[in-house]
Every structure is written in C-alpha cells, then in structure tokens.
Amino acid sequence: MRKRRTLSLMQKRNYKGIVFILPWLLGFLFFFTVPMIESIRFSFHELTATSNEGYSLRFIGLDNFRHALLVHASFNRTLTESILNMVINVPLILFFSMFAATLLNQSFHGRTLARAIFFLPVIIATGAISAAEVSNSLNAMVAGATEEGGAFESIGILRSIELERILVEAGVSDTIIGYLTGAVNRIFEIVTNSGVQILIFLAGLQSVPRTMYEVAKIEGATSYEAFWKITFPMISPLILTNIIYTIIDSFTDNPLTELLMTTAFSQLNFGLSAAMAWMYTAVIGIILIIVGVLVSRKVFYNN
C-alpha cells in the first residue's frame, strides 16, 4: 500500500486560491486566448462570409502580411506616424504630469479646485465626445466649408486657427508655422492625456516620508537638491508605471487603430486587419520590453 502524502493546511489553503481566480481564468480562456489564437489564424487566411451564418477561410500564408507592408497604401505610413507620435508624447506627458503633480502638492488657496480641474479630462474628454466632434467636422468638411469667418469661430476642437492666421499674415515661413502650431496643438493633447498620470504622481509624492526632507534641510540642502536627491528617486518606480500606462493608453485612439477598424468593418477584410493588428502588437511589445528593461535598471527601490 502506498502512503499518500497529505497536504499541509497551508498547502490545502493555497489550492483554494484557484477558486478565487476561476472567474478570471474562464474569461481569460474564452474571451482572450481563444480570440487571440483565432486572430492569429485569421491573419494567415482570407475570410469570406458564407451564406449559412458562418464564414469560410482560405489559407493564403503570409500574403496578408506582405500585402500590408508592401502593397497597402497607408499602413506603413500610419504605423510610423502612430509610433512617432507616441514616442514624442510619452516623455512630454511624463514631464508635464510630474511638474503638475509637484505644483498640486504644495498648499495654496484653491488647491482642491485645481486638482479637480486637472483631473477633469479623464472624466470628460473621452471617446464619446471626440466621436461627436469628429462626426460634425467631417460634416463641415463635406459641406465644403473652407472659408474662415464668424460662423466657424465656434467649431469645436481647440485648434490654433487664430495663431495660424496671425502668423501667415505676418509673413512667417510655412515650416515655422507648421512647427509652432503643431507644438501648440500638442500642448492641448498632452494636457488632456495626463490626468491619470498626475493622479499617480501626486499619490506618490504624498507617500514620500516628510522626515527625509527635514533631515535634508537640517543638513543644508537647497530645494533643488532635495528634489533631485530625495523626491526623484523615491518616485522612480512610479515613473516606470506611468510610462507603461501612457504607452498603453495611446493604443485606444490613434490613426492606426482607426485604420484597423475601417479595414475590418468597412472593407470587411478581416484577415488583413488581423495581420496589421498583430504587426502593430509586435512592434508595441518590442518597444515596451525595451523601455521596461532600460527604465527598471535606473529605478531605485526603497527596500
């Protein structure tokens, strides 16, 4: 007779943990793994909807990938555009949100109001509203509305139309105008996309123990030194969190994802859309891994 090794109480308890993650596990298998595998499969096939409520696949190998990279009119350009955009925006968002968090951490009159306002874009400037604005400006463009005049002062999105007008009339060269208005438009984009990052940095700043600052002051450190030697290392783990969050946040709303959606739902070319999506995922994955490894080396962990 073989003696069965009995499990200790803690070991038995550990297995009960599986019950806790069971809902997540089921969902993960059904709603993530299976679609992921199917999506990879789609990218190697051509999909046609058949008449009896199903679809048929025709294996075409790497054709979809080749088509996207070599033949498709805008994929390469949109991909580089989105990635460049993200690369430029991420550092700017990080600097701005750290700056804003430091600002909001000091006590002054109306600080709660300022915090409320800074976090407002997270609540408001989301998909629904940009969709509404886009649908109307498309309308405006279709109507041939290219004239400037009193009526269009009220068209929704914050663009530096007036700045552009002033610069053009002043005779400044076109490239400089393009650069300046691009920078101004980017300010708005950055400020609106920093809400969650400001929140995380603010929480991090408040968790730095005050005693460190007191000791530094006794030792005669200026506030500049205090920032770089105390504040900055203590919140460096959050810098990594914020970088990852910002990169992921840029997925939801960039020109490439719109291209993916139009290819899939307007042109009904599911295979091509899946191929493009996977290439995009691969590029993002590489970027995330590189950034993650590089930044974690510099992060100072307080334990």
Add this chain to the structure above:
Amino acid sequence: MVSEASSISRDGSNIASEADRIAQYEAHIRQQDLIFVDRVKRFLWIIVRACLVIGISFIILYPILMKISSALKDWDDLYNPMVVWLPEHVTMENFRMAYKVLNYVPTLTNSFLLSAVTMVTTVLSCALAGYGFARFNFKGNNLLFALVILTILVPTQTLMVPLYMHFRYFDPLGLISLFNGGKSLNLVNTYAPTIMLSLTANGLKAGLFVYIFRQFFRGLPKEVEEAAIIDGAGVYQTFFRVMLPNAVPAIVTVMLFSFVWQFNDVFYSSMFMSQSKLISLALSTIGGSTAKIVNDQLGQQEGAVVDPAIIQTVVDAGILLAIVPLIILYVFVQRWFVESVERTGIVG
C-alpha cells in the same frame, strides 16, 4: 566693565568694540536683506505658481467654456461678427433640440444602469481575482499573473474581430448547438457580451483593476488573515468579512474608474450594442440625427446639406447634456480620488 570700555573708546584707544558694534550692525542689515529677498522670492513664486495653475486650468476648461457659449447661441448669432463669446440672444432651443435628438432621459437612465451593473460585477470579479493572486501560492500563480499583464498590453483592436465573431455565433464548446438544433446564439445587440465580459474580469481595462487589487491585498498585513484563520473562518468568510471591508480604497478607485470608462465607452458599445440606447452611442451619431431633424423641419429633402455651424450648436448642447451627470457625480466623489489611489498601495 562695559561702561569703562565704552568710556575708553571715546579717547579712540579701544577701537575693537566700536568695530564690533559696526560689524554687528552690518550683520543685522544683511540679515534683514536676506529676509527681504526671501520674502520677495516667495512672493514671486506665488505669482508664478498662480499663473501656471490658472494657465493650465484654462487650457483644460477652454473647450467646455466654448461649448457652453456655443450651446447658448441663437442661430442668428452664429453669423454675427460681433458675437464671439457672449451670445446676443441667449436661447435654450439648442438644449431642447439636443434633448429630443438624444432621447435624453431614457438613454441616460439606460447608460447609468448598464454602467452601474458593470461596475458592481467588475469590482466583484476583479477583487476575487486580485485576492487569489495576492494571497494564495498555488502553482502557476506568477505565470497566470503575467498573463493578466498580457491582457493589459495587447491592444483591444487586435482581438476585436474574433471577439465579435465569438459573440455573433456564440457557441462555447459546441454546447449550444446541441440544444438549439445546430444553430448558435446571436448575442450581438444584447447586453450579454458586456455583462459576461465584466463578470469574468475581462472587460474594459479589467487587467488594470486586477493589478490594483493585487497590489492592495499584498499590502495588507498577513496578521489579519492569520487571526481570521485562527478564529476559524474559512477562506470565503475571510474574504468577504475581513479582507473586503479593509479594501475600501481599492474598491472606491476601481468603482470610479470602471463606471466612468463604461459610461463613456464607444468602442465596445458600438461593437456589441449598437442598437441599444446608450448615451455614448447617441452622442457619436448626434450630428447626423440633428441634420435629419432640421431638414424635416425646414421641409427640405432628405440628405440636403445643413449648415454645419448650426449643427455644431446642437452637438455642443448635446455634449454638455451628456457631460453634466458625470460632472455632478465627479464633484461629489472627487476628494476620494487622490486619497484612495494613494492608499491602494499602487504607490509603493
């Protein structure tokens, strides 16, 4: 002794104490100067800070202010070159039209209800998963958690098509076609997909919530749990009666984020529930619907182009109507945001 010294100095023979006094006096002046410079520095900083805060707040509030000004404009004012911010004729007509086009009250309550239900199910399932990952050391714990992080990283558009197909021909493991005579269920345009996704902690950004909960539960002291075990609580009792009440900051954070994101979500809603009455969807099509109504009113043919500036005022009124409930909620809940994020332990 001192008076002697000072009387001697009149003769000029004890210059030392005179120099002392001068030095003392100069040090005093220097100190006053430094205090003055310090005060000026502080004052300047207050001004700079005020400018920065007001400037950034203006950037954030500018679109909303513009929308308010535009929504209150009468249509005549649009072509009045004297009117930039303050309309000459204030009218609520745009709001009335947006109210009608959006079908405001039913759509709003519908959105609210859906967001509230998703919020509750998301919090529950993510808390369960977070606790499971944090406190139990079963085999594959770390691997599965890495997979959770993977769900955050993979962009949703990648899985969009197969997920849609999945729900369009819903037939898990072939079970449904067994009962249904070979056909699968069509779950698109019902609420089932969203509910199912949130019940299984795989909904909108659910990976992030699981991460938040796990960080939080890791930060709670083990002694509390051990005390519960000693007192004879089973695993589920420990969770519901001990851990969950302690998890209020994390719960509040996840509740806030999941509600807002679900309320504003256009991506999943347009995929799975495009026929339902949701505010996020109604907003995205408000331009076209308004144009149609205006065409009907003016008796023009369908599809004739309506002045987009007019449509813009109604769209702005609609956007404001959609934002107002969120802002009201936000005002009440706002002070918990920073506090609760700090206490979830995501911050070290």
